[in-house]
Amino acid sequence: MCCSCRERAPRNDLLRFVRDPQGQAWLDPYLKAPGRGAHLCFKYDCIERAVKKRSLSVSFKEATSLPELNGLLQAIVEAQLNKISNLIGLARRRAELVSGLNMLEQARDELSLLVLSSDIAESSKEKLMNGFQKKNSLSVVQAPFLDERSMIWVNSDKNLISWLDSLVEKWSGEALGLLIGKVHRVAIGLKNEPLSQQLKQEILKISQVLVASSSR
Numbered sequence: 001m002c003c004s005c006r007e008r009a010p011r012n013d014l015l016r017f018v019r020d021p022q023g024q025a026w027l028d029p030y031l032k033a034p035g036r037g038a039h040l041c042f043k044y045d046c047i048e049r050a051v052k053k054r055s056l057s058v059s060f061k062e063a064t065s066l067p068e069l070n071g072l073l074q075a076i077v078e079a080q081l082n083k084i085s086n087l088i089g090l091a092r093r094r095a096e097l098v099s100g101l102n103m104l105e106q107a108r109d110e111l112s113l114l115v116l117s118s119d120i121a122e123s124s125k126e127k128l129m130n131g132f133q134k135k136n137s138l139s140v141v142q143a144p145f146l147d148e149r150s151m152i153w154v155n156s157d158k159n160l161i162s163w164l165d166s167l168v169e170k171w172s173g174e175a176l177g178l179l180i181g182k183v184h185r186v187a188i189g190l191k192n193e194p195l196s197q198q199l200k201q202e203i204l205k206i207s208q209v210l211v212a213s214s215s216r
């Protein structure tokens with residue numbers, strides 16, 4: 001159950017926190033830390049409220065503080081990005097991953113998800129997208145996976161600008177290539193539908209965490 005909104009959700013759809021003896025709560029992104037845990041939704045509003053009102057104290061039955069909001073949001077997004085790169089690595093090991101513009105075009109009908117690097121050229125993007133437009137079930141996401149609304153929010157906060165820059169760099173064509181053991185990749189495609197769905201869910205959580213429900 002989320003400590004902020006009291007809604008119930010499957011374990012994997014909630015953020016888990018553990019508490020140290022000093023009363024500080026820490027994010028447990030892989031749900032592996034021992035001891036009692038307290039949970040929050042992957043939602044900006046729930047996280048913000050929990051930081052302000054120390055909502056985790058109720059679950060831990062002791063005064064418990066969360067890290068300051070911006071740092072916490074960054075930690076959550078970084079953890080999500082790790083999960084995303086792990087899932088991409090899994091797809092690669094299962095040979096369900098396609099990369100390179102020509103290979104992607106050839107495999108067009110088998111792909112369920114297309115991940116674009118942060119620095120893909122508009123012309124390459126257009127070329128890829130035009131070829132794919134007939135296939136409705138294909139999802140397309142562009143690194144670093146922040147939607148327009150979260151980009152605006154991140155950009156309005158000076159402390160977060162350099163962090164955003166590092167995220168954009170982390171998902172450049174060069175970084176995307178390294179991630180899959182290649183030189184430079186502007187896009188990668190996934191063939192496995194369930195794995196694509198899982199990856200999409202993890203990506204969606206990033207936007208949810210960075211966008212408040214009320215307009216800012």
Ligand SMILES: [Zn+2]
Binds near residue numbers: 002005006007041
């Ligand atoms: Zn909640």
